[in-house]
Amino acid sequence: MKTLLRSLGPAxxxxxxxxxxxxxxxxxxxxxxxxxxxxxxxxxxxxxxxxASFPAVLANALNQTDFQQPLVQELGLTNPLxxxxxxxxxxxxSSITVGPISQMGGPLNALLARPYDNLGIPGANVGDxxxxxxxxxNGGSTAVRFSALVLRNVPGSPxxxxxxxxxxxxxxxxxxxxxxxxxxxxxAATAGLFLPGVTATPxxxxxxxxxxxxxxxxxPGRTIVAGNVPDVTAIPFTTTVPARITIxxxxxxxxxxxxDAYPCEPVAPDHGCPVPDGTLVxxxxxxxxxxxxxxxxxxxxxxxxxxxxxxxxxxxxxPGVLLYPDEVAGIEEYIADYNAIIAAQIAxxxxxxxxxxxxFDDISAHGFHLGGINLSTAFLSGGIFSADGVHPSSIGxxxxxxxxxxxxxxxxxxxxxxxDFSHVLFTPNVPPSGAGVRGGGEWHYTLGMWRELLERTGxxxxxxxxxxxxSAPRPGRGGPRRVVRD
Amino acid sequence: xxxxxxxxxxxxxxxLMAAAAALLVSANAFSSGFxxxxxxxxxxxxxxxxxxxxxxxxxxxxxxxxIAWMNHFEGYLGVNxxxxxxxxxxxxxxxPGSGALETMENNWYFFPDGYLVLPLTNELNVGVGGFxxxxxxxxxxxxxxxxxxxxxxxxxxxxxxxxxxxxxxxxFPELAIAxxxxxxxxxxxxxRNQAAVNPFNGAVVPVAHVKLNSDLLENGGWGWNVALxxxxxxxxxxxxxxxxxxxxxxxxxxxxxxxxTGNAALDAIVAASLPPGNPxxxxxxxxxxxxxxxxxxxxxxxxxxxxxxDWTEWSRFQSLAIIFPTLPGRDIFRPELWEDSWAYRAGLxxxxxxxxxxxxxxxxxxxxxxxxxxxLLPDSDRNVYTAGFGYNTExxxxxxxxxxxxxxxxxxxxxxxxxxxYYGTYKETGLVLTxxxxxxx
Numbered sequence: 010m011k012t013l014l015r016s017l018g019p020a021x022x023x024x025x026x027x028x029x030x031x032x033x034x035x036x037x038x039x040x041x042x043x044x045x046x047x048x049x050x051x052x053x054x055x056x057x058x059x060x061a062s063f064p065a066v067l068a069n070a071l072n073q074t075d076f077q078q079p080l081v082q083e084l085g086l087t088n089p090l091x092x093x094x095x096x097x098x099x100x101x102x103s104s105i106t107v108g109p110i111s112q113m114g115g116p117l118n119a120l121l122a123r124p125y126d127n128l129g130i131p132g133a134n135v136g137d138x139x140x141x142x143x144x145x146x147n148g149g150s151t152a153v154r155f156s157a158l159v160l161r162n163v164p165g166s167p168x169x170x171x172x173x174x175x176x177x178x179x180x181x182x183x184x185x186x187x188x189x190x191x192x193x194x195x196x197a198a199t200a201g202l203f204l205p206g207v208t209a210t211p212x213x214x215x216x217x218x219x220x221x222x223x224x225x226x227x228x229p230g231r232t233i234v235a236g237n238v239p240d241v242t243a244i245p246f247t248t249t250v251p252a253r254i255t256i257x258x259x260x261x262x263x264x265x266x267x268x269d270a271y272p273c274e275p276v277a278p279d280h281g282c283p284v285p286d287g288t289l290v291x292x293x294x295x296x297x298x299x300x301x302x303x304x305x306x307x308x309x310x311x312x313x314x315x316x317x318x319x320x321x322x323x324x325x326x327x328p329g330v331l332l333y334p335d336e337v338a339g340i341e342e343y344i345a346d347y348n349a350i351i352a353a354q355i356a357x358x359x360x361x362x363x364x365x366x367x368x369f370d371d372i373s374a375h376g377f378h379l380g381g382i383n384l385s386t387a388f389l390s391g392g393i394f395s396a397d398g399v400h401p402s403s404i405g406x407x408x409x410x411x412x413x414x415x416x417x418x419x420x421x422x423x424x425x426x427x428x429d430f431s432h433v434l435f436t437p438n439v440p441p442s443g444a445g446v447r448g449g450g451e452w453h454y455t456l457g458m459w460r461e462l463l464e465r466t467g468x469x470x471x472x473x474x475x476x477x478x479x480s481a482p483r484p485g486r487g488g489p490r491r492v493v494r495d
Numbered sequence: 496x497x498x499x500x501x502x503x504x505x506x507x508x509x510x511l512m513a514a515a516a517a518l519l520v521s522a523n524a525f526s527s528g529f530x531x532x533x534x535x536x537x538x539x540x541x542x543x544x545x546x547x548x549x550x551x552x553x554x555x556x557x558x559x560x561x562i563a564w565m566n567h568f569e570g571y572l573g574v575n576x577x578x579x580x581x582x583x584x585x586x587x588x589x590x591p592g593s594g595a596l597e598t599m600e601n602n603w604y605f606f607p608d609g610y611l612v613l614p615l616t617n618e619l620n621v622g623v624g625g626f627x628x629x630x631x632x633x634x635x636x637x638x639x640x641x642x643x644x645x646x647x648x649x650x651x652x653x654x655x656x657x658x659x660x661x662x663x664x665x666x667f668p669e670l671a672i673a674x675x676x677x678x679x680x681x682x683x684x685x686x687r688n689q690a691a692v693n694p695f696n697g698a699v700v701p702v703a704h705v706k707l708n709s710d711l712l713e714n715g716g717w718g719w720n721v722a723l724x725x726x727x728x729x730x731x732x733x734x735x736x737x738x739x740x741x742x743x744x745x746x747x748x749x750x751x752x753x754x755x756t757g758n759a760a761l762d763a764i765v766a767a768s769l770p771p772g773n774p775x776x777x778x779x780x781x782x783x784x785x786x787x788x789x790x791x792x793x794x795x796x797x798x799x800x801x802x803x804x805d806w807t808e809w810s811r812f813q814s815l816a817i818i819f820p821t822l823p824g825r826d827i828f829r830p831e832l833w834e835d836s837w838a839y840r841a842g843l844x845x846x847x848x849x850x851x852x853x854x855x856x857x858x859x860x861x862x863x864x865x866x867x868x869x870x871l872l873p874d875s876d877r878n879v880y881t882a883g884f885g886y887n888t889e890x891x892x893x894x895x896x897x898x899x900x901x902x903x904x905x906x907x908x909x910x911x912x913x914x915x916x917y918y919g920t921y922k923e924t925g926l927v928l929t930x931x932x933x934x935x936x
Binding site: 098389428430437 | 586915916
C-alpha cells in the first residue's frame, strides 16, 4: 500500500490521510531538533524531564505508544559532580536563587535496536542534523557529546557514521517535527556577543543548512511540521536582570565597557560607562553585580564595567553579560531572517509551521492563563521556563506541544486531541528519590553554571571559551576587540 | 469617579435588614443570566406567565397595572426555597482535563417576597413590593482542595433586594397604567484562591484566599418602571410591563488570607506580597432593563390560559471590572459581552370553586456567550416545568407551586475560546418550591 501511495505521489497520500480514521492519522512520528526537542530543562537532560518533552506529549496525543527517547538516568548530587548538573531553585539565605539539585547519569535506553523517535540533539544547530555523523561521549562540542547519546553514532555501534536525518529516515516516519535553528543564534545571547559567523549563523548559511535537512526528509506521504525560532532576547536569561539599578528616587544604568556602536569614555572614579537604554543584561551578571561589578563607585560598587562578549582570534570567545541595543537588533533581524527561510522552505514541501516565535512573544506580553492560573516568562516564578533561564519547563513544553497540535489541526485539518495540562501543572517536578536536593549556602547564577550553559548552547563549537576574569577588562574607546573569524 | 448610591430611610432600612437576614446565602440564578423570576406561588404554578394577569398583589412585580382593578387593601407574603438538584462540570483538556468532575453545592436557599396593595380611590391604587429580581449563588464543592476551578471562583454571590413603589391609574374601565420607582439594594461577594508557581518544584499551588465582599445595605441604585393592562373584553387581558436598567456601583473590601504551602521560603515571599488589612475594592453591575408582554384568556368554566414573552436587555452586561484603588496591578477585567435574551412562557389554571390547580412551561434563552461560561457563572438555555395549586376566597388565600428547571447541557470545548481557558460540559437542574398567603381587608 505504501509503495502504491508513493508511486501516486503526495495527492494520493493526502487522500489516504483524509480517509483514515483519526486514531490512525499517523503511524510513526519522529522528532528532529535540538535541546528544545530533546527536553532539556534546568541545563540538563534527564528522564524526569524527557518524559515531559514536547515530542513525548505530542506522541501521547497521537496515541503513539512506542515513542522511544534516549532516556538518561538522574543522579543525586556528589562532590565533585560526576555528570552535568541539573539546575533548580535553591535557597540562598532568605532568597531564592539557582543551584544544582541533581546531575546527569548514564543512558537508560542505550540498547534499543532501532534509532530513537526523539532525535533532538542538545547543542545542535540546523547544519548539525546532516553533518554530525560521529559522536563522542567524552569530548568535542556539546552537540558532538550528545550525538553519542542520541544518535549512538560511535565506533562499534550499528549507527556509526549516521546523522540525525539518516536515522530519522531509517524509521520510515509519516510525521516529522523539525524544531531547529535556536542554536544558530542562541550563543549570541548566552555569550553576550552577536558576531555573525561565530556566535550566529549567517542567514545564507542557515538557508543552505535548512534546505539540506529538508531535501533529505521531505518525501511523499510524510508530513513535515516545523517550529520556527523563538526570540532569544525575550527569555529569562536575558530579561531577568534589569539594566538599571534602583536607587531612592529613581534608577541608574549599570556600567558596561561600550562597543563600536556605543563607545565608552569613562568618568573617574568609574571605569565603565552607563549602558544605553535597550541594553539587555544576562543572568550571569547577577553574580557579578553582587560583587559590585557594574555598579558605580558612588553607589558602593567597584566602578568596573560588566563584561561584554569578545572574540579573540583565532578562535576564542570571552563571553560577556551584556547585549547592547545594536546586538539585540542584530539578533532579532537574524531570527526574522531565519523564520522567513523556515516559512518559505516548509511551504515548499507542503508542511506546516508552528509560529513559536509569535506564541512566545504573546506569552511574554500577556502571560499564559489556564483556569485562573497565570503563568508567565518570569524567571523561577513564572512557571514556563526552567531554572537555566533558557529552556522551557515541563509546563512550557506542554504549551509548545499544544501549539504544534493546534497548528496541525488548523493547517492540516486534523483532530488531534488537546493535551491535558492538569498533571503537569500540579505535579511537583523534583528529582526522584535518591537524587539529593541541595539547599542553603551562597548560590547565585555562578560563572561555573554559566560556562556549563554556554557549552550546552553551542558556543563551544569550533572555538574555545575563556571565561572573563574577576577583574573585568578595562574598556578603551570603541570597546572590546571584535574580530570576525575567517 | 464612581458614584455611590445610598439611601437613608430608617424604617425601610430596618425592614430590609430583616429581609437581608432571611436571604441566608443568596437566591440562585434560576432565570436567564442571573435573573430571578420566581415570585408568587400562583404565578410560579403558571410558568411565570403573569404579565397579562390581574387581581393579585404579586402583580406589583409582574405587571403593576394589574392591581388597578383591586379594591381592597391586600397583602401577600411569599417564601421561596431553591436548590440545585444537580450541578456539575465534567472537565475537558487542556484544563481541567477529562478526569475532572466538579460539583456545585446543592444546599437549599431561601428568599422571601412581599407585596401590598392600597386602593386610594376608585381609579388610583398604590402598590408596594419587596422582591429579588436578580440574584446568584454558586458555590462549588471542595473549594480549597480538589476543585480545579478554585482559582477562577469558589463562591460567587450577587444579592439584589428591590423595593418598588407603584401608582396605578385606571384611565378607562378597560385600561390601566402604572408607574413606579425602584431602589435596588445589592451586594456582591466573590471568593477564589490565588495561585503561584512553587519555584522549588515547578508546581502550581494555592497561596492565598481572596474574598471580595460588599454590604447589601450600603450599595444600590435607582430605577423606574411603567406598565399597562388592557381588557378589551371581560375574558381577555393584555399586559405589558417595563422595568428600567439599574446601575449599581459597589464599594466593598477585600480580604487576602495566606494559605501556607509548607515551604517556609515561598510562604515568606507570599506573605510579603499580600496586602495587609482589608483594602477597598470597587465594582459595578449594569443590571438590564426588561419588558414583559403577556395575555390572559379566560376560556370559560374556570379555565385560564396565560401566555407571555419576556425580553431582557442583557446586552448591558458587557464587562465585569474589579478595581483595587489602593493596589495597583491587581485590577481584574472580564469581558462579558452578553446578548439580549427572550423567554417564552405559558400557563394554565383550572378552578374548582375556591380551589385551583395550575401547570406551566417556559423556555429561557441564555444571554451568555460561550467564551464567558465558567465556574463564576455557567449559564445555559433551559426548559422549565411548573405546577401548583391554591385555595382563594375574596378575603384570603394560599398558593403552593413547584418549579423544575432543566438546564441544557452546555459543552465548552476547544477550539472554542474561553476566557479562563477552563473547559468542560456543565449540567444543572434546579427546583424551586414556593408558597404564599394572601390577606385582604
